[in-house]
Amino acid sequence: MAETVKGFKIDPKKLRIYGLVGSVVGIYLAYILNSVTGTNIFSFVGALAALFSVVWGANAVRRVCAYGIGTGVPSIGMLSLGMGVVAVLFGLSIAEQMGIGLLGVIIALVYSLIFGYVVGLIANRVMGFNIPVMEEGLTDLSGAGTLAILGWSFAISGSLGYADIVHSVINTGFLAIIFICGGLAILHPFNANLGPDETQDRTLINGVMVGGLSTVATGVCALMTLGLAAGMVQIVVGFAVWYYFFVWFFRLAKRDASAVVGTGLLPPTVQ
Amino acid sequence: MDAFGMGLVAAMGALATVAGASEDIDSDIGSQSNPNSQVQLAAQVGNPHRIYNKAIAGEPPSNALWCTTAAIMAYVLIEGYHMPLLFAAAAGASLAALFDGVMSVSAYLGRNASQARFNQWIYLDIIRYTTPSIMAHVWITSFCIVLIAIMQVYILTPHHPFPIPVIALVWGLTVGAIGSSVGDIHYGGEREFQWRLFGQGLNTMLSGQIVRKAEAGLRNSIDNAWFCAKFGGPATGMGFGLTVFLDNWRTTVFDPITQAGAAIAMGVFFVIVMNLYNFYCEVSARRKYGPYPGYKGDIAA
Amino acid sequence: MNFDANTIIYLLEIIVGGLLVGIGVHFVPVGGAPAAMAQATGIGTGTVQLAAGSGLTGLLSAGLMMHAMSLSPTFAQDGYSIWPILLTGAVGAMIMMDATMLTGSWIYAYAVGAPFASAKVNYDPITMFSQPPYVAPGTVGQGIPTVCFVSGTIGAAMGGLGGALIYFPLVLINGNPAMSAIFAIGIFMVDAVLASWNIQGTIEGFHDPKFKKWPKAFKACLISTAILAVVAVLITPLVGGV
Numbered sequence: 001m002a003e004t005v006k007g008f009k010i011d012p013k014k015l016r017i018y019g020l021v022g023s024v025v026g027i028y029l030a031y032i033l034n035s036v037t038g039t040n041i042f043s044f045v046g047a048l049a050a051l052f053s054v055v056w057g058a059n060a061v062r063r064v065c066a067y068g069i070g071t072g073v074p075s076i077g078m079l080s081l082g083m084g085v086v087a088v089l090f091g092l093s094i095a096e097q098m099g100i101g102l103l104g105v106i107i108a109l110v111y112s113l114i115f116g117y118v119v120g121l122i123a124n125r126v127m128g129f130n131i132p133v134m135e136e137g138l139t140d141l142s143g144a145g146t147l148a149i150l151g152w153s154f155a156i157s158g159s160l161g162y163a164d165i166v167h168s169v170i171n172t173g174f175l176a177i178i179f180i181c182g183g184l185a186i187l188h189p190f191n192a193n194l195g196p197d198e199t200q201d202r203t204l205i206n207g208v209m210v211g212g213l214s215t216v217a218t219g220v221c222a223l224m225t226l227g228l229a230a231g232m233v234q235i236v237v238g239f240a241v242w243y244y245f246f247v248w249f250f251r252l253a254k255r256d257a258s259a260v261v262g263t264g265l266l267p268p269t270v271q
Numbered sequence: 272m273d274a275f276g277m278g279l280v281a282a283m284g285a286l287a288t289v290a291g292a293s294e295d296i297d298s299d300i301g302s303q304s305n306p307n308s309q310v311q312l313a314a315q316v317g318n319p320h321r322i323y324n325k326a327i328a329g330e331p332p333s334n335a336l337w338c339t340t341a342a343i344m345a346y347v348l349i350e351g352y353h354m355p356l357l358f359a360a361a362a363g364a365s366l367a368a369l370f371d372g373v374m375s376v377s378a379y380l381g382r383n384a385s386q387a388r389f390n391q392w393i394y395l396d397i398i399r400y401t402t403p404s405i406m407a408h409v410w411i412t413s414f415c416i417v418l419i420a421i422m423q424v425y426i427l428t429p430h431h432p433f434p435i436p437v438i439a440l441v442w443g444l445t446v447g448a449i450g451s452s453v454g455d456i457h458y459g460g461e462r463e464f465q466w467r468l469f470g471q472g473l474n475t476m477l478s479g480q481i482v483r484k485a486e487a488g489l490r491n492s493i494d495n496a497w498f499c500a501k502f503g504g505p506a507t508g509m510g511f512g513l514t515v516f517l518d519n520w521r522t523t524v525f526d527p528i529t530q531a532g533a534a535i536a537m538g539v540f541f542v543i544v545m546n547l548y549n550f551y552c553e554v555s556a557r558r559k560y561g562p563y564p565g566y567k568g569d570i571a572a
Numbered sequence: 573m574n575f576d577a578n579t580i581i582y583l584l585e586i587i588v589g590g591l592l593v594g595i596g597v598h599f600v601p602v603g604g605a606p607a608a609m610a611q612a613t614g615i616g617t618g619t620v621q622l623a624a625g626s627g628l629t630g631l632l633s634a635g636l637m638m639h640a641m642s643l644s645p646t647f648a649q650d651g652y653s654i655w656p657i658l659l660t661g662a663v664g665a666m667i668m669m670d671a672t673m674l675t676g677s678w679i680y681a682y683a684v685g686a687p688f689a690s691a692k693v694n695y696d697p698i699t700m701f702s703q704p705p706y707v708a709p710g711t712v713g714q715g716i717p718t719v720c721f722v723s724g725t726i727g728a729a730m731g732g733l734g735g736a737l738i739y740f741p742l743v744l745i746n747g748n749p750a751m752s753a754i755f756a757i758g759i760f761m762v763d764a765v766l767a768s769w770n771i772q773g774t775i776e777g778f779h780d781p782k783f784k785k786w787p788k789a790f791k792a793c794l795i796s797t798a799i800l801a802v803v804a805v806l807i808t809p810l811v812g813g814v
Contacts, residue, residue, distance in 0.1 A: 461684055471711065
């Protein structure tokens with residue numbers, strides 16, 4: 001195979017900035033686009049914003065789990081989304097009560113970062129994990145989980161108002177799919193690529209791919225809450241994201257694997 | 272208590288049994304969850320293999336994902352487009368199966384590519400003929416669980432207050448937890464290591480030495496489904512069926528408002544019976560199999 | 573938001589619920605991946621997932637019971653009574669855990685063909701059966717002996733009780749079962765994960781030496797649940813309605 005595949009390596013600090021800025025800006029951009037044009041077609045931008053935080057979270061899982069935490073990768077993803085759900089509900093609700101509805105995103109983010117840091121401290125100090133990147137990693141994970149939930153919630157509700165989110169995301173139970181899809185988008189990449197020859201680009205591309213899949217799922221939900229047009233746009237965008245990154249992922253897997261064969265017996269050296 | 276409610280609870284128990292069985296077989300075909308550790312280890316100790324490696328985040332979260340995906344689709348079709356319940360559940364299950372296919376393929380590619388240094392190849396034909404089989408079982412699982420959720424919310428009285436996706440999420444987590452606790456033992460403890468002495472667990476020294484060859488040719492993952500469908504799958508189904516049936520039976524037979532105490536007492540009774548049954552299993556296994564011959568003498572109390 | 577004596581009670585209920593989940597996880601005999609190869613005693617899966625499976629099954633029962641109570645014709649005078657809700661949550665969780673362990677036992681006894689034994693103790697504290705002769709060479713026990721089964725039942729009861737105890741005040745605060753359920757799942761996950769980190773993935777039950785580490789999980793869950801609970805009581809029903 002002579003074809004060259006684009007690979008990359010990103011510093012975790014840079015990635016954190018991209019993830020943070022990308023999703024916050026994306027969520028607000030989606031909000032502005034929706035309110036300026038007076039439609040809800042642009043709700044899919046919220047789902048794209050969530051992809052940034054997914055990449056950020058997947059990288060954090062990668063860093064923390066490389067140390068081996070004894071309970072497998074899934075637990076940390078569930079923790080991330082558990083913290084995220086609480087932070088999102090709190091942020092949106094408190095902002096609404098204080099009359100600053102739009103700042104709910106920021107409040108949720110700040111709360112989740114603090115809470116993630118505290119959990120990291122507990123893990124290291126109380127339980128004696130002594131993993132140097134634990135505080136950092138859990139802060140990242142908590143923030144990423146929160147932003148992912150916010151982005152996809154926006155994609156379903158088309159608004160940042162607490163009442164709208166409660167009405168279209170929580171009462172319908174669609175938060176459940178965001179919870180589990182977002183969780184898998186963050187934890188599946190590292191879990192699926194676990195092994196000594198794991199590479200950062202392949203893992204992160206896998207994360208975006210699962211994110212695209214989640215966007216299809218939120219698009220299905222949006223069919224009901226936002227109507228046919230907005231939902232279909234979202235499904236198409238999600239499918240496009242999924243397809244592009246799935247092909248990229250497949251190429252990266254071909255690049256990294258020792259051999260990709262159509263069929264065959266065991267490798268010749270060990271038969 | 273009414274006959275209709277009892278019929279529904281019985282139907283839910285039956286659906287749950289089917290869901291549990293197909294969930295376990297799906298995870299056995301994909302070598303998901305715990306036995307996956309041995310499949311993963313096999314290449315590292317010098318045994319590259321042709322067995323599917325579907326590591327999707329442990330069984331409970333992944334099954335929660337399939338069931339929730341099916342549930343949102345069904346919910347959207349029922350509430351938003353007024354489709355019939357059965358059609359909506361079938362459409363939801365189809366979407367869930369597609370999601371599962373994508374995740375399985377990505378996990379197979381990713382895990383095997385990450386083992387390049389152990390000479391573990393990626394076989395495309397395995398993806399082609401094993402993935403549809405996994406997807407089919409996931410379809411059955413999510414279809415049954417969405418139907419259970421629909422029954423609980425729309426038909427069984429009192430209606431459950433949680434929305435369908437949340438119920439499907441919880442049942443998905445539960446069926447995954449049961450599948451990985453029950454059915455996986457049959458695959459991991461027995462099928463993966465058929466060449467070792469019968470009647471004991473896997474000796475730690477033999478870790479990673481999984482069976483790679485079949486009666487003729489190389490073992491593939493469909494063979495594992497053939498084996499595990501005989502006991503591991505049905506036992507898993509039994510576990511999940513008992514959970515769903517007993518839990519709903521007690522609140523259907525006894526009115527939860529006026530006879531709450533009786534419903535709780537009934538549950539406690541089931542729990543005690545199961546404790547005693549397990550004690551019986553322990554005693555009978557100890558009596559029939561006896562101590563291991565290598566043992567050098569009892570320790571004084 | 574009205575801050576009064578009730579708020580304090582809700583706060584305490586959520587914290588106690590979180591602690592029950594955190595401690596309950598320590599009772600559940602989980603052997604992790606080795607147990608699925610009949611290489612270690614206990615249930616062959618991950619702690620968090622099993623605790624979540626049982627606790628959330630309990631949550632479903634508790635939610636149903638609570639909803640049924642609000643449909644009662646005398647609800648206006650009686651209000652909610654807490655005990656049936658909590659107990660039904662515990663029983664639901666126990667049924668799930670016991671059904672899992674029982675069917676798992678069938679596989680150990682009739683498919684793998686191994687007698688149940690624990691390598692952590694010489695004598696089963698409940699049945700007084702001697703354990704070492706029945707531990708297969710090269711393993712650390714297999715199956716689910718009576719002591720593990722009883723311990724798992726206790727753990728599930730605590731998990732279900734904890735889940736219901738988190739859910740109950742949340743419904744009283746925001747009156748929205750869907751939101752409370754998701755919120756309870758969130759808090760449940762955080763506590764279960766912290767507790768499972770504390771036991772490093774595997775434990776056999778209350779007779780296991782690792783069980784003595786529970787105070788650490790107690791502290792961890794106390795701190796984290798307190799932070800979550802303060803937030804939880806601030807969430808209100810919709811202002812202005814939809």
